[in-house]
Amino acid sequence: MNSVFALVDCNAFFVSCEKVFQPALEGKPVIVLSSNDGCAIARSNEAKALGIKMGDPLFKIQEIVKKNHVKVFSSNFSFYGDMSSRVMETLKQFSPSLEIYSIDEAFLNLRSLPENELFSHGCRIKEIVKLWTGIPVSIGIGPTKTLAKVANHLAKKQSLGCCVLLKQNDIEAALRNFSLQDVWGIGSQWSKKLSYLGLTTALDLAQADSSWIRKTFNVILARTALELKGISCLSLEETLQPKKSLISSRSFGKPVTSVEVLRQALSYHASSLAQKLRQQKSTTSLVSIFIRTSPFHRHEPYYMNSCAIPLLFPSHDTTLLIKAVTSGLEKIFKEGALYKKAGVMALQLLPEDQVIPSLFQDKEGLIRRKLLFQTFDKLNDRFGRGSLVFASEGFRKTWRSKASLKSASFTQDWEQLPRVR
Amino acid sequence: MTQNNPRKRKPGAGRKPNPVPTKAIRLPLPLVNQLLDLKNQGKLDMGAIIPSRTLSSVPLPFFESRVQAGFPSPADDFSEGTLDLNAYLIKHKAATFFVRVTGDSMTGVGIFPGDILIVDRSLPHHSGKIVIAVLNGEMTVKRLKQEGDKILLCPENDKYAPLSVSEDEDFSIWGVVTNVIHPFS
Numbered sequence: 001m002n003s004v005f006a007l008v009d010c011n012a013f014f015v016s017c018e019k020v021f022q023p024a025l026e027g028k029p030v031i032v033l034s035s036n037d038g039c040a041i042a043r044s045n046e047a048k049a050l051g052i053k054m055g056d057p058l059f060k061i062q063e064i065v066k067k068n069h070v071k072v073f074s075s076n077f078s079f080y081g082d083m084s085s086r087v088m089e090t091l092k093q094f095s096p097s098l099e100i101y102s103i104d105e106a107f108l109n110l111r112s113l114p115e116n117e118l119f120s121h122g123c124r125i126k127e128i129v130k131l132w133t134g135i136p137v138s139i140g141i142g143p144t145k146t147l148a149k150v151a152n153h154l155a156k157k158q159s160l161g162c163c164v165l166l167k168q169n170d171i172e173a174a175l176r177n178f179s180l181q182d183v184w185g186i187g188s189q190w191s192k193k194l195s196y197l198g199l200t201t202a203l204d205l206a207q208a209d210s211s212w213i214r215k216t217f218n219v220i221l222a223r224t225a226l227e228l229k230g231i232s233c234l235s236l237e238e239t240l241q242p243k244k245s246l247i248s249s250r251s252f253g254k255p256v257t258s259v260e261v262l263r264q265a266l267s268y269h270a271s272s273l274a275q276k277l278r279q280q281k282s283t284t285s286l287v288s289i290f291i292r293t294s295p296f297h298r299h300e301p302y303y304m305n306s307c308a309i310p311l312l313f314p315s316h317d318t319t320l321l322i323k324a325v326t327s328g329l330e331k332i333f334k335e336g337a338l339y340k341k342a343g344v345m346a347l348q349l350l351p352e353d354q355v356i357p358s359l360f361q362d363k364e365g366l367i368r369r370k371l372l373f374q375t376f377d378k379l380n381d382r383f384g385r386g387s388l389v390f391a392s393e394g395f396r397k398t399w400r401s402k403a404s405l406k407s408a409s410f411t412q413d414w415e416q417l418p419r420v421r
Numbered sequence: 422m423t424q425n426n427p428r429k430r431k432p433g434a435g436r437k438p439n440p441v442p443t444k445a446i447r448l449p450l451p452l453v454n455q456l457l458d459l460k461n462q463g464k465l466d467m468g469a470i471i472p473s474r475t476l477s478s479v480p481l482p483f484f485e486s487r488v489q490a491g492f493p494s495p496a497d498d499f500s501e502g503t504l505d506l507n508a509y510l511i512k513h514k515a516a517t518f519f520v521r522v523t524g525d526s527m528t529g530v531g532i533f534p535g536d537i538l539i540v541d542r543s544l545p546h547h548s549g550k551i552v553i554a555v556l557n558g559e560m561t562v563k564r565l566k567q568e569g570d571k572i573l574l575c576p577e578n579d580k581y582a583p584l585s586v587s588e589d590e591d592f593s594i595w596g597v598v599t600n601v602i603h604p605f606s
Contacts, residue, residue, distance in 0.1 A: 023558050025558075026591070086516070089515035132515055134542065414537075418518075419521050419523045420520045420560045421524040
């Protein structure tokens with residue numbers, strides 16, 4: 001039996017999340033900004049109609065925003081994360097095999113359904129997700145993941161929000177008018193190269209000889225061509241692969257010059273990485289830090305530096321990570337620069353249970369520290385993140401990103417629940 | 422050649438035999454821990470009789486099946502868990518939200534300002550249900566009444582009159598209220 005994939009994609013997800021608890025936003029232009037209130041990363045249809053593009057920096061669209069009373073929100077990722085998990089949870093009842101592709105997209109396997117019921121099933125999924133979570137979604141169904149993506153693109157433009165591409169002539173008709181640039185995995189660079197060779201639509205690529213593509217380009221593009229032909233090359237990835245590296249970084253709300261504030265910011269990132277490592281039962285043996293000034297200030301010299309600090313043994317101990325980033329900062333800090341961003345990366349991750357204890361480690365101390373951090377994490381789970389912190393993170397967090405327009409955490413804080421009259 | 426025969430059994434290798442014959446028995450898990458604790462504290466010498474006093478505080482799990490002679494019920498391996506308020510109050514986790522009440526329009530059914538309502542969006546909203554409705558962009562808790570084509574949002578407080586929803590108004594049902602959490606302060 002051939003495979004059938006459905007791609008469920010939430011419409012303007014971050015904006016939709018805000019709308020669920022603020023119904024007055026319905027029908028109004030709304031945008032959500034990236035962290036540090038930089039660029040528009042989600043737009044309601046009304047905002048799109050005003051000409052606000054994905055990734056437009058706020059200062060560039062300030063005029064449109066003022067004139068049209070566009071509602072602007074800082075991003076509230078922990079709230080969006082909760083809404084996302086509700087959408088995914090709701091989807092699980094429709095198919096036991098589900099791949100969470102991103103915060104607002106999931107692939108489902110619908111192979112077990114008869115072909116003539118797929119469209120109505122898709123519409124049903126859409127209805128139930130909207131009813132249960134309040135989030136509108138579009139659904140594309142196809143024989144391969146790439147075609148499901150194409151179908152989803154088309155579904156977004158249809159009123160029913162569901163599109164099935166299974167019959168050969170339906171697929172061909174759809175691909176004939178589908179720009180190569182919009183095909184999953186093909187960026188603007190590749191589509192430019194392909195257009196030199198006379199390939200401009202998705203159908204051109206689907207009908208091209210795949211061994212030729214493989215020779216001229218690479219195996220990834222050849223695979224995309226096969227997928228467009230309806231031959232499934234990418235399967236559902238249901239189990240989450242543990243991450244190979246972790247990063248924590250943030251732009252500063254205003255430029256930072258003092259080494260002390262940088263140390264606090266880096267300590268904060270080190271602490272949050274250590275916490276993430278413990279959560280996924282992993283350790284790191286190489287910590288890398290970077291600091292940089294803004295690349296956009298022409299009158300200020302640009303400075304960026306980074307360094308990697310190896311740990312003596314693989315660990316997820318907050319104090320060791322903080323020590324490492326502090327010693328690293330001393331090496332790369334330059335006086336007089338206006339720093340705009342800093343971050344920490346944890347590399348060479350190794351699962352906790354594969355760590356071979358070093359001969360020179362204090363065994364009893366290790367057990368005590370394990371208990372200490374179990375307690376540390378439990379307290380922060382119970383009383384909220386940041387309830388218990390290391391003093392080196394500082395208390396005032398003067399470097400914190402701008403998020404002045406953040407809405408309430410409607411589903412995560414008893415004090416911020418939506419109000420009803 | 423025979424000096425170092427690798428197949429020859431080394432003296433003292435392998436598992437030590439028990440000094441006395443042993444027998445496996447089935448025990449409830451909490452009792453096992455209790456026994457091991459006693460043993461570790463040196464209060465229990467294997468083979469000695471357990472004094473009844475030291476066992477007086479053994480917590481006994483609650484079992485579903487009656488004790489029978491003969492074949493033990495497999496259900497005895499699963500004692501009943503503790504009561505989970507979340508499981509009791511929330512039937513559809515993904516569709517359940519909490520909201521805070523600000524007005525006094527529903528005091529007649531025991532919904533007071535400051536109370537928290539448990540709202541399930543997945544439930545069907547019949548006439549007579551207490552719902553969260555969205556009327557002209559505002560969320561409100563009322564009893565839903567449908568009479569033919571007419572939709573009424575009824576308060577449960579004599580101070581207020583029922584709201585009749587007209588066709589040109591922006592109206593939708595947000596969710597069905599299943600419970601109210603009211604603290605007695």
